[in-house]
Amino acid sequence: MNLLSRNERLTVILRLLSKHKTLSNTQLAKLLQVTPKTIRCDLVYLEQEKQVIRIHGGVKRSEDLDVNAYSLDSLLSRLTSCRAELDLVNQGGNILKNKIFVLGSFNVDIVAKLERFPQVGETLHSQNYKIGAGGKGANQAYAAAKVGARVTFMTKIGKDQFSHFAKAHLASTEIDSTIIVESDTSPTGNALIYVCEQSGENMIAVYSGANIEITQEEIQQAEQHIISSSLFLTQLENNIEAIKQAMMTAHKHKVKVVLNPAPYHENTPDLLEFVDLITPNETEASLMTGIEVTDLDSAKRAAEKIKLMGVNTVVITRGAKGALLYENGNFKEVEAIKCAVTDTTGAGDAFNGALVAQIAKGETLLDAARYANAYASLAVEREGAANMPDANLIAARL
Missing domain, CATH: 1.10.10.10 (Winged helix-like DNA-binding domain superfamily/Winged helix DNA-binding domain)
Structure with missing residues (x-):
């Protein structure tokens, strides 16, 4: 920290x-x-x-405790509250319109920066080393909250030396509400990350730990939080059964479901009937469709196949090549933004969090993707997956 x-x-x-x-x-x-x-x-x-x-x-x-008393965002929170009251009058009581529920992982990231990636059997000395917060779910929830969305985040951690770290990190973010379940048997998830100094690219090995122990009963206990949201976002770092149940609950109650299919899971196709929007990267799109995505044409073919698999709206993130959108039978491209890449860890999470925040506000998919692309370009200029940039930097970058 x-x-x-x-x-x-x-x-x-x-x-x-x-x-x-x-x-x-x-x-x-x-x-x-x-x-x-x-x-x-x-x-x-x-x-x-x-x-x-x-x-x-x-x-x-004390009885007078005010959680936001010393937050730099306290004034913004009060203004948002006033706007919500106005929405209550103007929209017939729908003050939960922009609320996002995120089900996902919390990991402790152990990061080593190297001059280059090692070869098989090779030992290299890292240039520095640090421990930070991570997990696709936590990162995406933080990014969405950072750009102004009202976020509830649900995760599962262990009862170990990292549990206090997890709680302190989540409490220090702009995430409105956290539902933290603790495992009696498994440790908090963690990720070993190599970052190449030359390119900013990363290699990641994840140990899921408590993340894959979240149960269907625990999902049921959070049902009211899910159905009171306007958008549900999840990834694949929790166990598939719990993810599927949460998605089914959201889908049943007309809550828009967004799936970031990372890391790819062989049972991903079983989830697609409940998904409104999917956001694979090129690798994940390749694994989902059997089409090797290497350029724009192959990305378009993969998007069309994903549509046939049951998802109406597809966003394929293409790293330094931008993003491809497929909606209502039409393709649109979002061009990459030139930036000084320091660390690409968490870039996809920054994109997904900002994307759903804008969609929940009512922005079009194209405008939301442009905004998310700019936000991700700011994120890669920082070190650490959870080091999300401030929203006030986005306008200048666009």
């Missing part, structure tokens, strides 16, 4: 207290990676502001 500003630390502390009645000074110092003295100063300040009550060795929530 990067060091947080004071306001960010205060916001994380309050969000954690909104979910846990008490926290110890030691826990907070470890999670926020600051000294116990810094934590004590933060807690003294919060007590003076009547946000918390200090106890021996820790702190507990």
Whole structure:
């Protein structure tokens, strides 16, 4: 985790207290990676502001606790709330119009940067090493929230040394609501990532851990959150049975279903009858269709075949070549944006999160894809899959 500003630390502390009645000074110092003295100063300040009550060795929530009191986005939240009230009057009560439900993974990313990728049997020294937050679900939920969508994110983690890290990270993001289920048997998922300094490209090995233990019963418990949303987004880093049940629930209640089929799973075709929009990359499109996608023509053939498989709207992301859209029998291209590539880890997640956020706002597929393409181009200029850029940078990039 990067060091947080004071306001960010205060916001994380309050969000954690909104979910846990008490926290110890030691826990907070470890999670926020600051000294116990810094934590004590933060807690003294919060007590003076009547946000918390200090106890021996820790702190507990007060009745006046305001989760967003020190968030830089608190003013924006109040303005959004006012807009929602106006929507309630003008749209007959539909204040949940732009809410997005994301079911997906949380992983701890262990990242090593190399001058080049190693050959088989070769050992290379990494130029640096760090641990960060990741997982396609968490990244996409964060990206959607970062560009202004109201997001509920559901995931499953272990009860291990990474569980506090996961909770602290999610609490520090702009994601509105998190549903975190904990496994008694499996650890938090993790990913080993090599990043090539020369090209910014990456190689990733994922250990799913608790992500694939999410159950159909746990999905049922979140049903009201799913059906109260306008859009449902998922990937394939959880177990297929739970994913399918969540998609069926959304589809049954007319919630738009978006599938990012990554990483590709052999049972992906079984899910397509419940999907409104699918967003494979070239590799995933190739695996889905048996058509090797190497250029624009082969991408178009793959999109047409996916349409025949049951999905009406297809977006094939093509990395540095932009994206291909297929909707209502028509093809449209979104050209790549020139940028200084640092790390492509999480680029697809940035694209998907921004795309669904714009679609939930009512934008056309083409405008949403252009926006998402610009957002992804900003993301690859940063290190780390979860290091999502601010939305206010997108207008200049477009």
